[in-house]
Amino acid sequence: MREEKERRRNGEPPLITGWIPFIGKALEFGKDAHKFLEEHKKKFGDIFTVQIAGKYMTFIMDPLMYPNIIKHGRQLDFHEFSNKVAPVTFGYPPVIKGKFPGLQEQVKRSFKLLQGDNLQLLTESMMGNLMLVLRQDHLDPRLEDHLDPRPEDHLDPRPEDHLDPRPEDHLDPRPEDGGGWRTGSMYDFCISVMFEATFLTMYGRPAAARRHSGMSVMREDFVRFDNMFPLLIAQIPIWLLGRTKAIREKLISCFLPQSMSCWSNTSQFIRERSRLFDQYDSLKDFDKAAHHFAILWASVGNTVPATFWAMYYLVSHPEALSVVRQEIHDVLQLSGVEFGSDRDVTLSKDQLEKLCYMNSSISESLRLSSASMNIRVAQEDFSLRLQGEHSAEVRKGDIIALYPQSMHMDPEIYEEPQTFRFDRFVQDGREKTDFFKDGQKLKYYRMPFGSGSSKCPGRHFAVNEIKQFLCLMLLYFDIELEEGQSRATLDSSRAGLGILLPTTDVRFRYRLRAA
Numbered sequence: 001m002r003e004e005k006e007r008r009r010n011g012e013p014p015l016i017t018g019w020i021p022f023i024g025k026a027l028e029f030g031k032d033a034h035k036f037l038e039e040h041k042k043k044f045g046d047i048f049t050v051q052i053a054g055k056y057m058t059f060i061m062d063p064l065m066y067p068n069i070i071k072h073g074r075q076l077d078f079h080e081f082s083n084k085v086a087p088v089t090f091g092y093p094p095v096i097k098g099k100f101p102g103l104q105e106q107v108k109r110s111f112k113l114l115q116g117d118n119l120q121l122l123t124e125s126m127m128g129n130l131m132l133v134l135r136q137d138h139l140d141p142r143l144e145d146h147l148d149p150r151p152e153d154h155l156d157p158r159p160e161d162h163l164d165p166r167p168e169d170h171l172d173p174r175p176e177d178g179g180g181w182r183t184g185s186m187y188d189f190c191i192s193v194m195f196e197a198t199f200l201t202m203y204g205r206p207a208a209a210r211r212h213s214g215m216s217v218m219r220e221d222f223v224r225f226d227n228m229f230p231l232l233i234a235q236i237p238i239w240l241l242g243r244t245k246a247i248r249e250k251l252i253s254c255f256l257p258q259s260m261s262c263w264s265n266t267s268q269f270i271r272e273r274s275r276l277f278d279q280y281d282s283l284k285d286f287d288k289a290a291h292h293f294a295i296l297w298a299s300v301g302n303t304v305p306a307t308f309w310a311m312y313y314l315v316s317h318p319e320a321l322s323v324v325r326q327e328i329h330d331v332l333q334l335s336g337v338e339f340g341s342d343r344d345v346t347l348s349k350d351q352l353e354k355l356c357y358m359n360s361s362i363s364e365s366l367r368l369s370s371a372s373m374n375i376r377v378a379q380e381d382f383s384l385r386l387q388g389e390h391s392a393e394v395r396k397g398d399i400i401a402l403y404p405q406s407m408h409m410d411p412e413i414y415e416e417p418q419t420f421r422f423d424r425f426v427q428d429g430r431e432k433t434d435f436f437k438d439g440q441k442l443k444y445y446r447m448p449f450g451s452g453s454s455k456c457p458g459r460h461f462a463v464n465e466i467k468q469f470l471c472l473m474l475l476y477f478d479i480e481l482e483e484g485q486s487r488a489t490l491d492s493s494r495a496g497l498g499i500l501l502p503t504t505d506v507r508f509r510y511r512l513r514a515a
């Protein structure tokens with residue numbers, strides 16, 4: 001097979017193999033995917049095939065060619081890849097047609113419940129939950145009424161594992177100095193607020209309490225699992241990864257039907273998925289719980305780092321921060337809402353849509369921090385038309401990959417691509433959508449959420465959550481970076497998988513804004 005591959009057929013792109021059979025270029029790619037692809041583009045042009053970990057991946061580097069890949073839904077399938085990788089990563093049985101007839105289609109249909117009218121409901125619920133978590137942990141941290149000692153509300157099926165459900169101890173609620181400043185680590189702050197508020201919005205709360213106890217232990221387990229995520233996606237067997245299997249089982253157990261049935265205010269999306277899974281006798285309780293766990297990962301795995309970067313870039317660019325803060329006040333004032341730190345604030349989906357500079361800041365931080373790979377598997381041998389005279393011969397089973405980070409960092413499309421410009425996506429007071437390459441307008445110029453058939457169904461909810469979080473932070477707090485730190489950098493160890501994490505956390509200080 002390999003030999004046949006190396007004797008390329010006519011019309012096939014140049015093939016790049018490594019000197020270690022099977023592994024090919026995997027090691028170089030894994031080290032710095034963006035650099036690797038840029039170097040190969042210089043040498044081989046816009047289309048080339050790389051042998052990576054036994055697979056043949058053809059990279060299409062010219063964004064003007066993207067539309068032709070994205071529209072080839074039938075011949076270039078996304079789900080063949082995700083159906084192989086996701087079950088192994090999250091621990092549910094493969095969604096095979098014969099065993100679970102219709103499940104894949106119904107799951108796909110359920111994604112609609114993250115959009116349209118349901119987005120409105122999700123957004124409202126998220127606002128309330130964000131406000132709840134922020135108020136109890138950071139605005140009025142001495143009110144510890146959320147700590148509910150009843151064991152039936154506990155997320156962990158083995159409550160003895162965490163007898164100490166203190167409020168978030170990484171943030172010292174006591175004023176640090178006379179000025180009322182408190183200090184914290186920014187990533188920790190974002191994950192503690194966003195993880196819990198998103199969880200409450202998606203899965204609901206205990207019937208008799210406003211918050212689940214055991215949330216910080218669950219979050220810590222989630223982070224441990226997430227650290228292993230790139231290795232699981234690379235199909236490294238879970239038994240080679242230390243305690244990862246036990247941690248995953250513990251996380252999955254939180255979603256067993258007997259626990260979930262005691263929660264109220266569960267989103268329609270999750271309720272519909274539970275109803276769906278109940279139709280399949282061959283799905284055991286643990287399998288259903290594992291599906292729910294996969295959605296937990298999908299809903300926070302990228303949103304948390306995206307929230308971090310959006311906050312970090314704003315806080316490190318005070319001029320942007322002040323324009324965005326003013327914009328929020330203007331939108332509130334326009335709707336006749338008076339803001340005061342003693343009252344809860346609500347911003348509707350429509351109000352969030354009016355925040356043009358905030359939207360642009362979030363788009364810009366996503367452009368700078370996202371490194372997802374769009375993967376399609378060829379369903380047959382065919383000639384892939386790319387652009388003008390350009391076409392490439394593709395074989396059944398080959399992988400076609402788009403790597404939008406290369407486009408996001410292209411100086412021809414984005415001037416000074418490494419620089420955060422909060423208003424890059426604003427033109428004449430509206431969203432800017434004109435971006436060009438080789439003098440041609442690009443149909444796809446910003447792709448943090450994937451494309452075509454695999455485009456993230458939670459993208460509108462994700463952007464709304466980030467906006468809500470930023471609105472509350474900017475309305476209630478003065479925020480500054482602590483001095484003497486170097487600039488945050490991207491940890492590229494999960495390149496190809498979504499939003500990159502910062503290499504190290506960032507220290508910041510915050511205090512209640514004067515009314």
Ligand code: HEM
Nearest residue numbers: 298299302303306372374448449450454456457458459462
């Ligand atoms: C899929 C990015 C937030 C639910 C995807 C994909 C990307 C992505 C790139 C496609 C994966 C691929 O092509 O291989 C993001 C980013 C987010 C975010 C950057 C935050 C900034 C969310 C949220 C939810 C969600 C909040 C749910 C509430 C999903 C689901 C899929 C998905 C269910 C799988 C779709 C399918 O199988 O067809 N996401 N996502 N995502 N995302 Fe998101």
